Amino acid sequence: MITRDIKALATFPEAARLGFGAATARAAFLVAPEGFSLAVQSASDNAYMDLSLREDVERALAQHRGLQRALARRLPTLCFPGDPATPDAVFPNNVFATAPGQLIIGHMRHPVRQAEAERSDIRGFFKDVLGYAEIDLRQQPGVCELTGSVVIDRGRGVAYGGLSERCDEAGLSAFAQALGWVETVPYALAAGEYHGNVVMSVLASRAVVVAPDGFADPAVGEAIAARYGAGGILLTAEEKNAFAANCIALTSDAVFMSERAADALRPATRSALERNGFAIDAVALDEIEKAGGSLRCCVAEIF
Numbered sequence: 001m002i003t004r005d006i007k008a009l010a011t012f013p014e015a016a017r018l019g020f021g022a023a024t025a026r027a028a029f030l031v032a033p034e035g036f037s038l039a040v041q042s043a044s045d046n047a048y049m050d051l052s053l054r055e056d057v058e059r060a061l062a063q064h065r066g067l068q069r070a071l072a073r074r075l076p077t078l079c080f081p082g083d084p085a086t087p088d089a090v091f092p093n094n095v096f097a098t099a100p101g102q103l104i105i106g107h108m109r110h111p112v113r114q115a116e117a118e119r120s121d122i123r124g125f126f127k128d129v130l131g132y133a134e135i136d137l138r139q140q141p142g143v144c145e146l147t148g149s150v151v152i153d154r155g156r157g158v159a160y161g162g163l164s165e166r167c168d169e170a171g172l173s174a175f176a177q178a179l180g181w182v183e184t185v186p187y188a189l190a191a192g193e194y195h196g197n198v199v200m201s202v203l204a205s206r207a208v209v210v211a212p213d214g215f216a217d218p219a220v221g222e223a224i225a226a227r228y229g230a231g232g233i234l235l236t237a238e239e240k241n242a243f244a245a246n247c248i249a250l251t252s253d254a255v256f257m258s259e260r261a262a263d264a265l266r267p268a269t270r271s272a273l274e275r276n277g278f279a280i281d282a283v284a285l286d287e288i289e290k291a292g293g294s295l296r297c298c299v300a301e302i303f
Helices: 006-010 057-072 111-118 120-129 169-179 218-226 237-241 259-264 267-275
Strands: 027-031 077-080 096-099 102-105 133-136 150-153 158-163 183-188 200-203 207-210 232-234 248-251 254-258 279-283 300-302
Touching (some): 006 218, 027 057, 057 077, 057 279, 077 120, 096 169, 102 169, 158 169, 158 200, 207 218, 218 232
Parallel strands (some): 027 077, 102 133, 158 183, 207 232, 254 279
Antiparallel strands (some): 027 300, 150 158, 248 254
Protein backbone atom coordinates (compact mmCIF):
# COMPACT_ATOMS: atom_id res chain seq x y z
CA MET A 1 0.00 0.00 0.00
CA ILE A 2 1.04 3.60 -0.62
CA THR A 3 0.45 6.15 2.13
CA ARG A 4 0.31 9.81 1.07
CA ASP A 5 -2.18 11.24 3.58
CA ILE A 6 -0.32 12.76 6.51
CA LYS A 7 -3.16 11.77 8.83
CA ALA A 8 -2.64 8.12 7.93
CA LEU A 9 0.90 8.32 9.27
CA ALA A 10 -0.46 8.52 12.80
CA THR A 11 -0.41 4.72 13.00
CA PHE A 12 1.17 1.83 11.14
CA PRO A 13 -1.04 -0.23 8.81
CA GLU A 14 -2.37 -3.42 10.40
CA ALA A 15 -0.14 -5.50 8.12
CA ALA A 16 3.01 -3.57 9.08
CA ARG A 17 3.69 -5.55 12.21
CA LEU A 18 7.10 -6.29 13.64
CA GLY A 19 8.23 -9.63 12.31
CA PHE A 20 8.04 -8.78 8.60
CA GLY A 21 11.78 -9.33 8.50
CA ALA A 22 14.97 -8.94 10.48
CA ALA A 23 15.24 -5.41 11.84
CA THR A 24 19.02 -5.29 11.40
CA ALA A 25 21.49 -6.72 8.92
CA ARG A 26 23.45 -9.96 9.36
CA ALA A 27 26.56 -8.48 7.73
CA ALA A 28 27.76 -5.38 5.91
CA PHE A 29 30.02 -4.53 3.01
CA LEU A 30 32.05 -1.47 2.09
CA VAL A 31 34.01 -0.23 -0.93
CA ALA A 32 37.39 1.34 -0.23
CA PRO A 33 37.96 4.99 -1.29
CA GLU A 34 40.94 4.23 -3.52
CA GLY A 35 41.73 7.22 -5.71
CA PHE A 36 39.32 9.21 -3.53
CA SER A 37 38.11 12.40 -5.23
CA LEU A 38 35.04 14.61 -5.45
CA ALA A 39 32.78 13.69 -8.38
CA VAL A 40 31.78 16.81 -10.33
CA GLN A 41 28.60 15.18 -11.67
CA SER A 42 27.43 14.30 -8.17
CA ALA A 43 28.14 17.83 -6.93
CA SER A 44 25.54 19.22 -9.35
CA ASP A 45 22.71 18.13 -7.02
CA ASN A 46 24.47 17.53 -3.70
CA ALA A 47 24.64 20.67 -1.57
CA TYR A 48 26.76 18.85 1.01
CA MET A 49 29.72 18.81 -1.39
CA ASP A 50 32.25 21.63 -1.79
CA LEU A 51 34.45 21.21 -4.85
CA SER A 52 36.86 23.84 -3.54
CA LEU A 53 38.07 21.41 -0.88
CA ARG A 54 41.19 19.35 -1.51
CA GLU A 55 41.10 15.61 -0.97
CA ASP A 56 43.64 13.60 0.99
CA VAL A 57 43.49 10.06 -0.41
CA GLU A 58 45.63 8.48 2.28
CA ARG A 59 43.59 10.11 5.03
CA ALA A 60 40.36 8.91 3.42
CA LEU A 61 41.73 5.37 3.22
CA ALA A 62 42.85 5.47 6.85
CA GLN A 63 39.47 6.70 8.05
CA HIS A 64 37.72 4.06 5.97
CA ARG A 65 39.86 1.33 7.52
CA GLY A 66 38.86 2.71 10.91
CA LEU A 67 35.22 2.42 9.88
CA GLN A 68 35.69 -1.20 8.82
CA ARG A 69 37.34 -2.04 12.13
CA ALA A 70 34.55 -0.36 14.08
CA LEU A 71 31.82 -2.20 12.17
CA ALA A 72 33.65 -5.52 12.40
CA ARG A 73 33.47 -5.33 16.18
CA ARG A 74 29.69 -5.56 15.84
CA LEU A 75 29.05 -7.78 12.80
CA PRO A 76 30.86 -9.46 9.87
CA THR A 77 32.10 -6.73 7.52
CA LEU A 78 33.59 -7.13 4.04
CA CYS A 79 35.43 -4.52 2.01
CA PHE A 80 35.77 -4.54 -1.78
CA PRO A 81 38.52 -2.55 -3.51
CA GLY A 82 37.78 0.88 -4.91
CA ASP A 83 38.44 2.29 -8.37
CA PRO A 84 39.60 5.86 -9.12
CA ALA A 85 37.29 5.86 -12.15
CA THR A 86 34.27 5.62 -9.83
CA PRO A 87 35.01 8.05 -6.97
CA ASP A 88 31.55 7.78 -5.41
CA ALA A 89 31.81 3.99 -5.07
CA VAL A 90 32.73 4.55 -1.42
CA PHE A 91 28.95 4.97 -1.02
CA PRO A 92 27.80 1.50 -2.24
CA ASN A 93 24.40 1.50 -0.56
CA ASN A 94 23.05 3.68 -3.36
CA VAL A 95 23.87 1.08 -6.01
CA PHE A 96 23.46 -2.23 -4.17
CA ALA A 97 20.82 -3.31 -1.67
CA THR A 98 19.80 -6.71 -0.37
CA ALA A 99 16.89 -8.66 1.01
CA PRO A 100 17.13 -12.30 2.09
CA GLY A 101 18.28 -14.17 -1.01
CA GLN A 102 18.18 -11.10 -3.25
CA LEU A 103 20.61 -8.50 -4.57
CA ILE A 104 19.00 -5.35 -5.98
CA ILE A 105 20.87 -3.17 -8.48
CA GLY A 106 19.86 0.49 -8.32
CA HIS A 107 19.13 2.83 -11.21
CA MET A 108 21.49 5.75 -10.62
CA ARG A 109 20.97 9.24 -11.97
CA HIS A 110 24.54 10.21 -12.89
CA PRO A 111 26.67 8.29 -15.44
CA VAL A 112 29.68 8.30 -13.09
CA ARG A 113 27.62 6.28 -10.65
CA GLN A 114 25.91 4.09 -13.22
CA ALA A 115 29.31 2.52 -13.93
CA GLU A 116 29.44 1.16 -10.37
CA ALA A 117 26.61 -1.25 -11.13
CA GLU A 118 28.90 -3.15 -13.50
CA ARG A 119 31.10 -4.43 -10.66
CA SER A 120 31.40 -8.12 -11.53
CA ASP A 121 33.21 -8.89 -8.27
CA ILE A 122 30.43 -7.54 -6.07
CA ARG A 123 27.66 -9.04 -8.18
CA GLY A 124 29.53 -12.33 -8.46
CA PHE A 125 30.00 -12.53 -4.70
CA PHE A 126 26.26 -12.35 -4.14
CA LYS A 127 25.29 -14.57 -7.08
CA ASP A 128 28.01 -17.22 -7.01
CA VAL A 129 29.05 -17.29 -3.35
CA LEU A 130 25.85 -16.45 -1.50
CA GLY A 131 23.46 -17.75 -4.15
CA TYR A 132 21.38 -14.57 -4.26
CA ALA A 133 19.02 -13.86 -7.14
CA GLU A 134 19.66 -10.55 -8.89
CA ILE A 135 16.99 -7.91 -9.52
CA ASP A 136 18.22 -5.16 -11.84
CA LEU A 137 16.13 -2.01 -11.50
CA ARG A 138 17.95 -0.48 -14.45
CA GLN A 139 15.71 -2.60 -16.65
CA GLN A 140 12.62 -0.88 -15.27
CA PRO A 141 11.31 2.69 -15.53
CA GLY A 142 12.36 5.32 -13.05
CA VAL A 143 15.41 6.35 -11.04
CA CYS A 144 16.00 5.12 -7.50
CA GLU A 145 19.28 5.28 -5.60
CA LEU A 146 18.15 2.53 -3.23
CA THR A 147 18.85 3.03 0.47
CA GLY A 148 20.31 6.44 -0.21
CA SER A 149 16.89 7.66 -1.32
CA VAL A 150 14.75 5.19 0.60
CA VAL A 151 14.89 4.59 4.35
CA ILE A 152 13.44 1.19 5.26
CA ASP A 153 11.89 -0.11 8.45
CA ARG A 154 12.94 -3.69 7.79
CA GLY A 155 11.15 -5.16 10.77
CA ARG A 156 7.78 -3.86 9.57
CA GLY A 157 8.23 -3.80 5.80
CA VAL A 158 7.73 -0.04 5.62
CA ALA A 159 9.72 2.19 3.27
CA TYR A 160 10.01 5.97 3.37
CA GLY A 161 10.99 7.28 -0.07
CA GLY A 162 12.55 10.73 -0.37
CA LEU A 163 11.61 12.01 -3.82
CA SER A 164 14.19 14.14 -5.63
CA GLU A 165 16.15 14.12 -8.87
CA ARG A 166 17.72 10.89 -7.59
CA CYS A 167 14.48 9.04 -6.85
CA ASP A 168 11.18 9.41 -8.68
CA GLU A 169 7.81 7.75 -8.18
CA ALA A 170 8.44 5.10 -10.83
CA GLY A 171 11.81 4.16 -9.36
CA LEU A 172 10.40 3.99 -5.84
CA SER A 173 7.58 1.76 -7.08
CA ALA A 174 10.05 -0.60 -8.78
CA PHE A 175 12.10 -0.88 -5.58
CA ALA A 176 8.94 -1.48 -3.57
CA GLN A 177 7.83 -4.29 -5.86
CA ALA A 178 11.28 -5.88 -5.73
CA LEU A 179 11.19 -6.14 -1.94
CA GLY A 180 7.45 -6.60 -1.43
CA TRP A 181 7.03 -3.90 1.18
CA VAL A 182 3.82 -3.69 3.20
CA GLU A 183 3.72 0.11 3.04
CA THR A 184 5.48 2.74 0.94
CA VAL A 185 5.49 6.37 2.09
CA PRO A 186 6.63 8.74 -0.68
CA TYR A 187 7.47 12.30 0.34
CA ALA A 188 9.18 15.27 -1.27
CA LEU A 189 12.55 16.30 0.06
CA ALA A 190 13.18 19.95 0.83
CA ALA A 191 15.01 22.03 -1.77
CA GLY A 192 18.72 21.31 -1.58
CA GLU A 193 18.33 17.80 -0.16
CA TYR A 194 19.38 14.92 -2.39
CA HIS A 195 18.82 11.70 -0.39
CA GLY A 196 16.33 10.54 2.21
CA ASN A 197 19.05 8.98 4.34
CA VAL A 198 20.47 12.42 5.09
CA VAL A 199 17.22 13.57 6.70
CA MET A 200 16.06 10.43 8.55
CA SER A 201 17.07 6.95 9.72
CA VAL A 202 15.04 4.08 11.16
CA LEU A 203 16.98 2.40 13.96
CA ALA A 204 16.34 -1.34 14.41
CA SER A 205 12.61 -0.79 13.76
CA ARG A 206 12.02 0.67 17.21
CA ALA A 207 13.23 4.24 16.83
CA VAL A 208 13.64 6.86 14.13
CA VAL A 209 15.69 10.03 13.88
CA VAL A 210 14.09 12.69 11.70
CA ALA A 211 15.12 16.19 10.64
CA PRO A 212 11.79 17.81 9.71
CA ASP A 213 13.41 20.71 7.87
CA GLY A 214 14.79 18.20 5.37
CA PHE A 215 11.24 17.53 4.18
CA ALA A 216 9.41 19.82 1.75
CA ASP A 217 6.58 19.66 4.29
CA PRO A 218 8.16 19.44 7.76
CA ALA A 219 4.85 18.15 9.13
CA VAL A 220 5.42 14.90 7.23
CA GLY A 221 8.71 14.34 9.02
CA GLU A 222 7.11 15.13 12.36
CA ALA A 223 4.30 12.67 11.62
CA ILE A 224 6.77 9.90 10.78
CA ALA A 225 8.57 10.52 14.06
CA ALA A 226 5.29 10.52 15.98
CA ARG A 227 4.27 7.06 14.75
CA TYR A 228 7.28 5.64 16.63
CA GLY A 229 6.08 7.11 19.92
CA ALA A 230 8.90 7.54 22.42
CA GLY A 231 11.24 6.25 19.72
CA GLY A 232 10.63 9.29 17.52
CA ILE A 233 13.63 11.62 17.80
CA LEU A 234 13.56 15.02 16.10
CA LEU A 235 16.81 16.58 14.90
CA THR A 236 17.58 20.25 14.39
CA ALA A 237 18.88 21.68 11.13
CA GLU A 238 22.32 21.98 12.71
CA GLU A 239 22.34 18.30 13.65
CA LYS A 240 21.17 17.32 10.17
CA ASN A 241 23.81 19.45 8.47
CA ALA A 242 26.45 17.61 10.51
CA PHE A 243 25.08 14.29 9.14
CA ALA A 244 23.42 13.21 12.40
CA ALA A 245 20.54 11.64 10.45
CA ASN A 246 23.01 9.76 8.26
CA CYS A 247 23.41 7.10 10.92
CA ILE A 248 22.67 3.38 11.03
CA ALA A 249 21.85 0.70 13.59
CA LEU A 250 23.53 -2.52 12.48
CA THR A 251 22.71 -4.24 15.77
CA SER A 252 19.88 -3.75 18.23
CA ASP A 253 22.00 -1.90 20.78
CA ALA A 254 24.23 0.57 18.92
CA VAL A 255 23.95 3.36 16.37
CA PHE A 256 26.90 4.24 14.16
CA MET A 257 27.52 7.82 13.04
CA SER A 258 30.49 10.00 12.20
CA GLU A 259 32.40 11.90 14.87
CA ARG A 260 31.20 15.12 13.29
CA ALA A 261 27.61 13.97 13.67
CA ALA A 262 28.12 12.79 17.24
CA ASP A 263 29.79 16.05 18.21
CA ALA A 264 26.78 17.98 16.89
CA LEU A 265 24.19 16.07 18.96
CA ARG A 266 22.33 18.05 21.58
CA PRO A 267 22.20 16.52 25.06
CA ALA A 268 18.49 15.85 24.53
CA THR A 269 19.21 13.86 21.37
CA ARG A 270 21.90 11.81 23.07
CA SER A 271 19.58 11.08 25.96
CA ALA A 272 16.78 10.02 23.61
CA LEU A 273 19.05 7.57 21.81
CA GLU A 274 20.23 6.13 25.11
CA ARG A 275 16.65 5.80 26.42
CA ASN A 276 15.84 3.78 23.33
CA GLY A 277 18.73 1.43 24.03
CA PHE A 278 21.32 2.72 21.57
CA ALA A 279 24.93 3.36 22.45
CA ILE A 280 26.59 5.84 20.09
CA ASP A 281 29.54 4.44 18.14
CA ALA A 282 31.28 7.38 16.44
CA VAL A 283 33.91 7.09 13.71
CA ALA A 284 36.11 9.86 12.26
CA LEU A 285 35.05 10.35 8.63
CA ASP A 286 35.52 14.05 7.96
CA GLU A 287 37.73 13.40 4.92
CA ILE A 288 35.14 11.16 3.30
CA GLU A 289 32.36 13.60 4.23
CA LYS A 290 33.91 16.06 1.78
CA ALA A 291 32.29 13.88 -0.91
CA GLY A 292 28.82 14.78 0.37
CA GLY A 293 27.92 11.67 2.36
CA SER A 294 28.68 10.25 5.76
CA LEU A 295 28.73 6.97 7.63
CA ARG A 296 25.40 5.48 6.63
CA CYS A 297 26.19 6.18 2.97
CA CYS A 298 29.36 4.08 3.28
CA VAL A 299 27.55 0.98 4.51
CA ALA A 300 25.71 -1.53 2.33
CA GLU A 301 23.73 -3.99 4.44
CA ILE A 302 23.54 -7.74 3.84
CA PHE A 303 20.23 -9.30 4.87
